[in-house]
Amino acid sequence: MLNSEIKAQLVSVLGDAHVRDDVESRITHSYDATPLYQSMPDGVVFPSTTQEVQDVLRIASKHHIPIVGRGSGSNLSADTVPVAGGLVMVMTRMNQILEIDKENLTATVQPGVYTQTLHEAVEKEGLFYPPDPSSMKISTLGGNIAECSGGLRGLKYGTTKDYVLGLEAVLANGQVLRTGGKLYKDVAGYDLTKLLIGSEGTLAIITEATLKLIPLPESRRALVAHYHDLDAAARTVSAIISDRILPCTLEFMDRKTIQVVEDYARIGLPKEMEAILLVEQDGPLEVVERDMERIRHIAETTGATHVEVARTEADGAQVMAARRNALSALARLRPTLILEDATVPRSRIADMVREINRIADEYNLQICTFGHAGDGNLHPTFLTDARDTEEIERVEKAFADIFEAAIRFGGTITGEHGVGLAKAPFLEWKVGAAGITVMKGIKHAFDPQGILNPGKIFTDQPRLRKENM
């Protein structure tokens, strides 16, 4: 519950309806899409303007109250769990697309706009905003920016980072910071725009973003390739890239994932196969057709047992929808689903999948692996039960081994989900002691009191690596 004096100050800024500290509001904002984490906030606030965000931050700053910015809470690193209590600041009332500028190919949006809402709005104008996290129906653009969301189209188009040109954000002390603009080139000092992207709400609260749009590709086509053999699938991925084709998506599912998705979606996926690849290309029709033929040929000559090019764009969309629903499909099997996103250079995908399977056997766990083969971003997904503490202990050990393997293969502990709470103990494995020191210095420069999303990214309890144990 909020201290009555502070509550009165907040109400005077936001109005009574937008300051909540009833139990229902606090419980519903005590968790997010990440399993295993929950912590009660003292209250929940719903600002509707940048000025209101400033006023709330000034109050929070004065009273040292933690502030956790939140969109839809669909992140997978427990980034919006208020572990230090304080206020959850929900940005969903700031949900306007302010402008679609066709001359400069930009969109200016408030943070609470749903990702898919923006997709639909710009595609009507023949424009394209590529970042497509699997949560895009419900995720907000502010959340996407805070997490630097990726998605299926990362290989060809990059991630959220590549499409944010400018930001308005409010600092912990209530000052407004404006970065970038409708500019493709801007080197006026350090790149604060990119620094805020993926900063997980620990540096500032994003209140507006100017996004880069590109022309909508004219056409799109998909194919599915089936494999009896994991290595053959990896060879296809490597051969496509080495042949200098960049498909817009290049997705992988292992046997266990195929089985579950097919049981859920019933679209004819081959349940007896060791792996499938889903490949999609977009662009001018003649280029797409040529690329699909080349990819079909590459898949066949690198060991696919069967390759099928979707006859229509709609057929292709159905296959991709099945992939997008992999998480929902898997969620039916066991009470708790924990999705990881260790990422490796794409040439090491087969090594990584084999290592994940070995780790699953070692700890006697169910792991289904799918993900973005084209950019090496795999999602080994643990099917488990949060109530089984002994099994969860094994899950945590398995995680650590997966992160260690990813680092060993030249990869990272998180490709697109962020550090949050879940991976804070492992961050030093990737960035080293020097990296941690510098990052903590940056955090201090923005938020000397540490009121913005405390407890995230950094931890007092880093995990030792095996080699150091």
Next chain:
Amino acid sequence: MLNSEIKAQLVSVLGDAHVRDDVESRITHSYDATPLYQSMPDGVVFPSTTQEVQDVLRIASKHHIPIVGRGSGSNLSADTVPVAGGLVMVMTRMNQILEIDKENLTATVQPGVYTQTLHEAVEKEGLFYPPDPSSMKISTLGGNIAECSGGLRGLKYGTTKDYVLGLEAVLANGQVLRTGGKLYKDVAGYDLTKLLIGSEGTLAIITEATLKLIPLPESRRALVAHYHDLDAAARTVSAIISDRILPCTLEFMDRKTIQVVEDYARIGLPKEMEAILLVEQDGPLEVVERDMERIRHIAETTGATHVEVARTEADGAQVMAARRNALSALARLRPTLILEDATVPRSRIADMVREINRIADEYNLQICTFGHAGDGNLHPTFLTDARDTEEIERVEKAFADIFEAAIRFGGTITGEHGVGLAKAPFLEWKVGAAGITVMKGIKHAFDPQGILNPGKIFTDQPRLRKENM
């Protein structure tokens, strides 16, 4: 001259030949490509390994000696002028392309590799590194990264920032920082890779970079469009983009630039025209041909008096070479050439060119304007004489007015040249007081003693804006 004790320490690390404090070495490293700035260093060092860079930084750190990292010194913001004395650290001995990885589409390079050397090496493999600063024949990749160099292909392909996946850098205290990797997706903490890009040697010394490559476009074609009227040229730019075509280059030259370039290169540019646009598209042949036809049609219907599509790729290359040589051509006219790079949203280009011409008249100065119309990055170029102090005073007033106009049009004080010394007084106009505070905090986090390129980006003497005067 170096203190003898410090010199002995440096010699013990680098060897006698690679520590210089003779007058010739100091003079030749007292300036860079930026006119009007010069300052003598105490010495010049030439490390050949990361370990040597670390050792030099430890010595510098212990004795509070300024360190100015330098590649070829081709930057245009006086970023490698050692205003606080100390050591210039020249990175040109670290000039190896360490790897071109065709499976992961990456190149790993040392900082002293020339930009064009990398272009040639990767293009032999059918791969492409798009950033193409006009200085690319002599500029180094380390310098490109420190400055976040742009170039002609920014509109379609982005700038250096978009092609650096990972860095090895040495901090002021001699610690090695490693960021990113052969990974398109990596959200492990704050994005230190992007933060170091464009940090102008003030945060760390870059010792290795992993760069992203893309498939080399199959073909390339150029056209030239002539205009009696500036607004018509701007209309063509807007119409191309609004028609959702992203050419790989979309360059602008005003009348004065055309005249000078034609006198120099003699390739048949129309000296009586008010403006020309040079437009180049690359990609699959059929797409390039279709786009060029569309662009020709757009140019004709928006007011071009004449449009000529280059018959061959070589013809197109000749036209683009003329544009790349604009600076050399202009340099023949007067003793001193000062190139600016105020940048505006591309929809404001005509407004900006008109404003530049008005300012030139107001201060009775010769300004030729050319630049990257597609991304709004203009290079108004002052033809002047550094020895004429009265004229230089007018030049400086005109600069300030140009920056003010760029900001007013939603632009920035520098699109691709960096802040350095030259624009430090104006940085606050773009990033605000909050931005300056945060940037200084970041600087402090990396380099608490302030030994890395002191005097750059930040200044104690910010300029007031007219509106505040």
